[in-house]
Amino acid sequence: MSVLTLTIEGRDVAGQTGHTILQVARENGIAIPTLCHLQGLSDVGACRLCVVEVEGQRKLFPACVTTIDEGMKVTVNSERLAAHRRRIVELLFTERNHICSVCVADRNCELQDLAVEVGLTHFDLPLLSPQAVVDATHERFGIDHNRCVLCTRCVRVCDEIEGAHTWDVMGRGTEARLITDMGIPWGDSNTCTSCGKCVQVCPTGALFEKGRSVAEARRRRPYLPYLVAHEGRTR
């Protein structure tokens, strides 16, 4: 595995071939906002929060899936990127119904943290306020589609780590939403092993543990050792 040298934010850094800009940046303490990325799961480059500028390229590149090249000059923080990230977080907040004040994940949600990180204080765009349901048929867990940002972490962890592939996305565009098996209530699923990995990886209050309220913040992913062990393994 040969080592490549490049500059990120003007700093000379080195990384192994095949590693992504995100990996190398984080190894060198350079922060890049992410949402759909989760170490241990395959990357899909869907939320676009981690797009960065590469010198000599008009296009922006998602740091989570773009592998490094020798002599690459990467800019992570620029006015343009900051504005794009703020807009992406705003779009997510306006797509469905993210009412932090009454959400089970209040003060324990990555989308909420991102709003602070990108400096979002309000939404210029109107809230789309779609109708979305809550499925609490599972004995221990529930899903609130109002809070889902379609990052598909749950789909990936269920497929790649648990192997049950209970979750998938149905429909297209902004009508897309998560389903269990043939679109049946979660409690009736016969592929779900009730392992709860999806609940642990969900960045927002969409997947939650029943009986555990906002006051009892749930433990987050760092405690899932087997996820880190499967670094980047895709199936």
Add this chain to the structure above:
Amino acid sequence: MSKPRLATIWLDGCSGCHMSLLDMDERLFDITERVDIVYGALVDVKEFPEDVDVTLVEGAISSEDDLRKIYEVRRNTRVLVSLGDCAVTSNVPGMRNQIGPAAILERAYLENVTINPQLPGPMVPRLLAMSRPVHAVVKVDVFVPGCPPSADLIHSVLDDLISGRVPVTAGVTCFG
């Protein structure tokens, strides 16, 4: 130089933001010494005055009454501050936007009533089709998200405004 004229108003909100304003405890008197409170829950003024320097607006715009008031506030205020998630994002009052006001009124005033169920009549302000954040209707100068924003944050915002600084809430505080 006369003291800045401060007003507070609360539209479709739960008064939690005003309570948080009072939660600055003794510092409240430091603020009241440096400003004239010309309108609000703590003073007995009925008409919104003219040339107000700063108005803290709590609550979403949900009824025609809110709409009338916010236009009046905007006309007479230099710096309009959207205080709290309801004003900034329509928050909980906005949750009815998914199903519209009719369903809410029917549930409360027709279904859940023992005798003479009826929808409250012409004297009360009509609910708008959508409950909206303040900046969806008028220009807002400062956003203070939070449900409620902490007393410290409200104090620092007021302190900045009184001293002529532009308060920065981006990256400091968040919704919820």
Add this chain to the structure above:
Amino acid sequence: MTVAAAAPPASPPRDDKRWRQVDVRIRRLGARPDALIEVLHTVQEVFGYLDDDALSYVSEALGVPPSRVLGVATFYSHFVRKPQGEHTCVVCMGTACYINGAGAILSRIHDTLGIDAGGTTPDGQISLLRARCLGACSMAPAVVIDDEVHGRLSPDGVQQMLEAL
């Protein structure tokens, strides 16, 4: 937690011989998971639409997780999950048709049949569908009634044709 429902039978009651056509198609494609879309095409050709039984059956036959099957079946607008009417009326909403008045045609059909795009008349006679582009742009605005393309239609012309069905 309700007692886990008995797993759906390996293959749903298939007294209908049309299933054999589906089985043949599955076998010819080697029952590989990536033949999913081709098999769904066959099921829709044979049965007219994709109901949950059919989707579950295909999921079992190809070894594709049910959630993925439903995900694919609902991604593509060609697949329909409700039985279609006797007759189908597809209004093309491509650019050429749109600027030549396809919108007026669609609203006239809505007024005549009382249904919206994607719906079927209560008597199950006519299904109204909206297409992105049928490639009949030279005859815009175009409407396809039961696989027959009709070009340069006026709202009145469409109404007469529908009433004749």
Add this chain to the structure above:
Amino acid sequence: MTEAGTPTPARRRRQESLIPAGPVRASAHVCMAAGCLSMQADTVFDSLCERVTARGLTDVAVKRVGCLGLCAAGPLVAVPEMGRMYDHVAAGDDAALDGVVDGLAGGEGGRQTATDPFFSHQVKVVLEHCGQIDPERVEDYVAVGGYESLTKAVTTMTPAEVLGEVSRSGIRGRGGAGYPTGLKWTTVAKTDSPQGKYVVCNGDEGDPGAFMDRSVLESSPQQVLEGMAIAGYAVGANHGYVYVRAEYPLAVKRLTTAIRQAEHAGLLGPRIADTSFGFDVEIRIGAGAFVCGEETALIASIEGGRGTPRPRPPYPAASGLWGKPTLINNVETLASIPAIIGRGAEWYSAIGSGKSLGTKVFALAGSVVNTGLIEVPLGLTLREIVFDIGGGLPGGGKFKAVQTGGPSGGCMPESLLDMSVDYESLAQAGSIMGSGGMIVMDDGTCMVDVAKFFMDFCREESCGKCVPCRVGTTQMYHLLDRITRGLASRDELGELESLAGMVRDTSLCGLGQGSPNPVVSTLRYFRDEYMAHIDDHVCPAGVCKMEPREAALAAGEVAP
């Protein structure tokens, strides 16, 4: 090679062409593409056969052929030996039918294709055989030189030489992006892959208002297959897929027949032209998703999944279908290959101008007299295409704009009519070549409404995977909708423009990146129309219905 159709007047089993045994003095080519077919071209074909037989013209053939191009004037019958074209030969119109037969018998009538501007300006490479051969008889294609290029390639040229020929021809992707085809082929060829490689023909053609691929597949499917086989030989792939839209049933039928006949004739399958090179083709039918026109989404669809694009790199040329190197070209690109190999790169690069070489097929539609299919050398001006070839606007309508590139394209106003149609100029004008849809709009069209139409299209066709496109298109649509209802403020217009920039910069695939183009280009050339809607609450073209102000004010939908 099977024997030509038998001349006996017995009722033909499946409407085969009427071909006399002896020498043929003249032949009537009846267009059987979807357009004319929908105007009962098959009845026209039967009537002509009966009349020719009744008149005892034993040296006249009546052939079923593909698209003759001028769909506006369908049903069409061409007599190539006399350079004539009969239009509006309606099924029940005896006078017109007799007119054709009189012509065949030696009389006058019909248009002279040599002088008619619709035909004279065209240079047919891709459409060369369209309307000449019977798409459902491989013999016809072989008779006009079909598969000679494939045979020449596999027997006399090395893959590298084929690559060189294609690269030197300067041909660029006809799907829309205009990526140099030679470069793409070389990348695939360079990547070695023991488990094999694939050639994929992208026939998804989701652009509304574009029907070039449909006509090519319906009129000369063999040409595409030959192009795929040559590509397979050049890049070292033995297996190909043709991905065709479900909305083109006739194209699928004729392609299936073409594959079977080609395999039967040894032109496809294990040993092509008795060499060790084998190439077989499978058809994959799309199921209605515009996004599947994008390479990685197409791959995901062929793999039986949801058509959601994947980030690139890795590009399909390096790792595509099932992870193997995959060459993906548009129908039109592949249909040009046989001519390039047959007549050489120099002949092809002599056509066109600058960096846009060769010919391009355009689908003329909208408010233009001669709606139909044309193939012209790149570099012609918009005016020549719309007015000279297209015959201008019907009923003397006033030209307002022409839209190219579909939902990722843009609108060109009158001031750009003299702009040359090539990749670079279109990009500069804020549009893209796209697949070739060219829709002419008269002054009865509201450009804001058109922008909203395309945004509505992108919103519904977005695969929903990446945030900027999924939510961005929906929010841009709402802003455009408010503008068309006269409710929007200038601030909202600012929001629209800033959102457009962000969606273009950050979306994962072409659909999202291109979705703002219609808005940006109509804002660039028709900003006054937007301002009329916003400031004066008026739709200059009278298309949009303005909401009453007082109601909107009372509902808090607009600021005072």
Add this chain to the structure above:
Amino acid sequence: MLNLAQIVQSHALSFFYLSSPDLLLGFDSDPALRNLVGVARQTPDLARDGVALRRFGQRIIERLGGKRIHPAWVVPGGVSRPLDASERDSILAEIPDARERAHRTLEWFKKNVASWTEEAAHFGDFPSLYMGLVHEGGNAAYSDGLLRVVDSSGWVMADGVDPRAYDEYLGETVEPWSYLKSTYFKPLGYPAGIYRVGPLARLNVAERLGTSAADAELAEYRDRLGRYPSSSFHYHYARLIEIVHCIDVIDEILSRPDILDPHVRARAQINRNEGVGVSEAPRGVLIHHYKVDDDGLVEWVNLVIATGHNNLAMNRSVLQTARHYIKGDQVKEGMLNRVEAVIRCYDPCLSCSTHAVGQMPLEVDIRDAEGSLLRQVSR
């Protein structure tokens, strides 16, 4: 304890921030000065006591629930985490100061009560029923206990009522001119079944409060005003006594040996589909009635908020005060202020109970005997 802290802070807000300007500066004083700032300038100590008492209540809520407004500590099945020793001790340390301020304010009020006799007589002084929560022994209850209803002479109309049966005793009706529904006591029907809740009602309904200092004050309260005082003006006096009481109860609770017990959370599945909870909110009886489906999703809710109970009483009080203070067609500002002051006695929270109208539009129609409109005054 959280509820008691809430009562202390809410009563402090009502008395010091909202009502003290009338009581201290006078109902007829200049409206521009008749506010908290005016009080702070004139009697800084009283204002400081108010702020301190409110802070005392809010700090308890903040320690337990993480934040002063919308705290997140109470969960289905108990509370999310136990109290730790340092929190208990820091609260205990603040009790003496709070107790002293409470008593000082009560003494100040008692000293001046004579100057408001006229107001006391016309601020909603009419017979009505009273409702509140009571323990078996007759002690006032704030977070459990059963409902008791007495009339103005003390006759017990209903006692030991299980909260689940609230809808047998309470009916709701709608007036076209208000989003606030009116509740009435069903056995007496509408509008006869007018009743009051809150501090005045609680002290009438209960035999005693249950803490020595407060019960002493209660005895003096009853000496001055009679066993069942019927004027809404006395809400103020009752509030101050309740502040004293709540502080003492908090002290008791914190001194219990098991206060730091970690077992504070019960976990259960959905074993019932319906539940009613009643407590004494600062402004009076608060009823929450929920129905959930088998998965635990709330399907149906009915909340009867304290201010809703008092709606009929408030309307009656406005009528009485207006009749008394508005003579002829001359209306002085102080008179209109009294009409509003009577509503302040109830300490209504219109936002919580209506969620629609935030401001009190006050319009007074002045008609002559025949009812023809003389003048219309709005404030």
